[in-house]
Structure formats: structure tokens, C-alpha cells
Amino acid sequence: xxxxxxxxxxxxxxxxxxxxxxxxxxxxxxxxxxxxxxxxxxxxxxxxxxxxxxxxxxxxxxxxxxxxxxxxxxxxxxxxxxxxxxxxxxxxxx
Amino acid sequence: xxxxxxxxxxxxxxxxxxxxxxxxxxxxxxxxxxxxxxxxxxxxxxxxxxxxxxxxxxxxxxxxxxxxxxxxxxxxxxxxxxxxxxxxxxxxxxxxxxxxxxxxxxxxxxxxxxxxxxxxxxxxxxxxxxxxxxxxxxxxxxxxxxxxxxxxxxxxxxxxxxxxxxxxxxxxxxxxxxxxxxxxxxxxxxxxxxxxxxxxxxxxxxxxxxxxxxxxxxxxxxxxxxxxxxxxxxxxxxxxxxxxxxxxxxxxxxxxxxxxxxxxxxxxxxxxxxxxxxxxxxxxxxxxxxxxxxxxxxxxxxxxxxxx
Numbered sequence: 178x179x180x181x182x183x184x185x186x187x188x189x190x191x192x193x194x195x196x197x198x199x200x201x202x203x204x205x206x207x208x209x210x211x212x213x214x215x216x217x218x219x220x221x222x223x224x225x226x227x228x229x230x231x232x233x234x235x236x237x238x239x240x241x242x243x244x245x246x247x248x249x250x251x252x253x254x255x256x257x258x259x260x261x262x263x264x265x266x267x268x269x270x271x
Numbered sequence: 272x273x274x275x276x277x278x279x280x281x282x283x284x285x286x287x288x289x290x291x292x293x294x295x296x297x298x299x300x301x302x303x304x305x306x307x308x309x310x311x312x313x314x315x316x317x318x319x320x321x322x323x324x325x326x327x328x329x330x331x332x333x334x335x336x337x338x339x340x341x342x343x344x345x346x347x348x349x350x351x352x353x354x355x356x357x358x359x360x361x362x363x364x365x366x367x368x369x370x371x372x373x374x375x376x377x378x379x380x381x382x383x384x385x386x387x388x389x390x391x392x393x394x395x396x397x398x399x400x401x402x403x404x405x406x407x408x409x410x411x412x413x414x415x416x417x418x419x420x421x422x423x424x425x426x427x428x429x430x431x432x433x434x435x436x437x438x439x440x441x442x443x444x445x446x447x448x449x450x451x452x453x454x455x456x457x458x459x460x461x462x463x464x465x466x467x468x469x470x471x472x473x474x475x476x477x478x479x480x481x482x483x484x485x486x487x488x489x490x491x492x493x494x495x496x497x498x499x500x501x502x503x504x505x506x507x508x509x510x511x512x513x514x515x516x517x518x519x520x521x522x523x524x525x526x527x528x529x530x531x532x533x534x535x536x537x538x539x540x541x542x543x544x545x546x547x548x549x550x551x552x553x554x555x556x557x558x559x560x561x562x563x564x565x566x567x568x569x570x571x572x573x574x575x576x577x578x579x
Contacts, residue, residue: 199455199456200456202455203451203452203455203456206448206451206452206455207452209448210445210448210449210452213441213444213445213448214445216441217438217441217442217445220437220438220441221438224386231431231434231435231438232388232392232427232430232431232434233383233386233387233388233389233392234356234388234389234392234431235431235434235435235438235474237356237357237360237383238360238470238474239467239470239471240360240363240364241360241363241364241366241367241368242367242466242467242470243467244367244368246467
């Protein structure tokens with residue numbers, strides 16, 4: 178009986194540790210994915226934020242599928258102080 | 272010539288050059304000549320300032336009309352194609368977006384009519400439409416707009432492909448990383464297919480097909496029409512440089528129009544080892560079918576370059 182309680186406790190700790198480790202492991206990657214998605218949106222829909230962009234028809238082809246990306250981009254443009262310099266230099270894109 | 276190429280036997284003859292060199296007349300003569308030689312021809316004007324109606328002395332529209340035996344002609348309304356395209360984008364955006372986002376985007380879409388790049392895309396859409404619909408022709412003769420717009424038209428597939436390749440790589444990298452996050456967090460559940468990547472691939476295939484067609488000398492000829500005078504020759508040199516940059520030089524064919532016997536010098540490396548075909552300056556206006564065929568009767572040997 179005592180052994181079973183101890184086993185359950187250990188199992189609980191293990192699960193918690195596993196969750197924390199998974200969250201930590203994916204947190205940075207998720208941040209990076211978010212930034213990369215923002216770069217993709219800037220490259221594709223940059224015309225809407227006053228940036229150089231691909232041929233307009235390419236932007237328009239992707240536009241209907243990119244509502245989430247567009248909102249993410251506008252949010253970043255609003256909040257970040259200097260998003261372009263930071264993003265392009267950190268991730269070495271373009 | 273009309274049935275030589277097995278897969279897609281159709282050929283596409285573009286006529287471009289400096290304004291006033293006689294591209295429209297040369298393309299009309301080429302269309303009449305090829306039709307007289309047994310080819311089924313569609314003469315398509317992509318020049319927003321259409322001249323074919325004046326040359327053939329009859330109105331044309333976007334719907335091909337019979338002009339003579341085996342010869343039909345149409346004039347592309349580029350504005351119509353741009354409108355049609357923007358309307359479809361607008362509909363898609365309205366359907367896909369939440370109300371507040373679509374509301375703001377509507378303002379942008381309204382000004383896109385005059386956005387850089389849209390004009391040539393309208394022409395690309397029109398060209399692809401006729402290419403798809405006109406299966407029963409042997410040759411499509413294209414009367415191109417002045418140099419600047421014509422070069423943008425020819426450059427667009429290559430330029431778009433460069434962007435598509437870059438964006439596709441970035442999107443695939445994003446998806447690869449998203450997949451890792453999902454695997455860590457949710458233990459191997461598969462991600463949904465990315466529609467943006469799908470659309471990029473679809474666009475890539477569209478432009479790759481166009482780039483292949485334009486760069487294939489067996490299917491495409493780009494006739495550079497020039498006159499024996501300095502400005503026209505200089506512009507032709509610049510067009511050649513532009514076409515070399517986008518690797519369309521194998522399809523270039525010079526054509527001296529309004530030849531008067533006056534001497535002219537082309538840079539020796541422009542068309543090395545090639546004889547430049549000459550169409551003489553006509554002593555009467557070339558308006559109407561009778562005048563065109565009359566000119567061809569006198570000069571038919573000079574048009575043989577189209578059959579080579």
C-alpha cells in the first residue's frame with residue numbers, strides 16, 4: 178500500500194518534470210517559429226505595411242489564406258520598436 | 272511547319288520593339304502570310320493602344336473574329352482582365368477573413384488597379400486564357416505593347432519564380448519547426464496541410480510552365496522589329512541585353528522593318544552569323560486585307576523567315 182502511494186507520487190513528479198521539460202524545449206522553438214512567420218508575412222504582405230514586396234499578384238494570391246499571418250504582422254508592427262532590424266539581423270534572413 | 276512539334280504543335284510569335292517601328296503592321300503581315308501558307312492563325316493584340324482595328328479596318332474585341340481564311344484576330348482589354356482578377360481576390364478575401372480585417376483590406380484592394388505589376392499580370396492572364404482556350408490554332412501571333420511593358424510581361428515569370436522559391440523555402444522551414452513543436456507537445460499528431468505552401472507550389476507551377484514556354488525556341492519566337500535609324504537600333508540593343516538577362520536570347524529574331532536601302536550598322540555580337548530579314552517601306556498605306564495581301568504578293572519571299 179505504502180509502496181503504491183510512493184509509486185504514484187514518483188509518477189506524478191515524473192509527469193510534471195516531463196511537462197516542464199517539454200514546455201522548455203519547445204518554448205524557444207515556438208518563439209522562433211512565431212518570428213519566422215512574421216518574417217514570412219512581412220515578405221509576402223509587406224506592401225500593406227509599406228515594405229518592398231514580391232510582385233503584387235503573388236501577394237494577392239496568398240492574401241485570402243493569410244489572415245492570421247496578416248494580423249500577426251500588424252500586431253508586431255504596432256508593438257515592436259524596431260522589428261525589422263531585430264528580425265532580419267537575428268535570423269539572418271535576406 | 273504547322274505540325275512539326277509533337278507535344279503542343281502551336282507556336283507563339285511575339286512582335287516587339289520601339290514605338291513606331293511597325294510592330295502592329297509587321298505582326299498583321301506575319302499573320303496574313305502564315306494563314307495564306309495554310310496555318311490556322313490567331314492574331315492577338317496585347318498592346319493597350321490597339322492598332323489592329325485600324326490596320327484591318329474593322330472593330331475587334333476580346334472574342335476572336337474571323338478576318339480571312341484561317342485567320343482570326345482579337346484585341347485584349349487588359350483592364351477587363353485586371354478587374355476580373357481583383358474581383359475574384361476580393362471575393363476570396365471576404366469569404367476567408369473576419370469582418371473587421373476584410374473591412375480594412377477593401378480599401379487596399381480598390382487602389383490595386385493602379386499598383387505596379389498589375390498591368391503586366393493582366394496581360395499574362397489574358398495570354399494564358401487564349402493559350403488555354405485556343406487549342407485549334409497552329410500559330411498565335413502577338414502584337415506586343417511598347418518595350419517597357421513588353422519587357423515586364425516577359426520578365427514576370429522569372430521574377431515571380433525567384434520570389435516563390437524564396438518564400439517556399441521559408442515556409443517549409445516554418446512548417447518543419449512547427450512539426451517539431453507539435454511532436455514535442457502533442458506526441459506525433461500530424462499537422463494540417465499548409466494551404467499557403469500549397470498555393471505557392473501552384474503558383475510556382477503556373478510560372479514555370481510560362482517560363483518554359485517563353486524560353487523554348489521551338490515554340491516561341493520573339494521578333495524584334497526595328498527601323499534603319501539610330502534610336503531604334505539602340506533600343507533594340509537594349510532589348511537584346513534585357514532578353515539575355517532573362518535567358519530568352521535563344522528566341523530572339525531580328526526584323527528590319529521600313530527598310531529603305533539606307534545603310535545601318537548593328538553591333539557585330541548582337542545577332543552573330545545571322546542575316547537580318549528586311550521588310551521594305553511600303554509606298555502605300557497598309558490598311559485593309561487587300562492592301563496587306565497585295566504587299567505580301569510582292570514581298571512574300573521576304574516573309575519566308577517566319578517558316579524557318
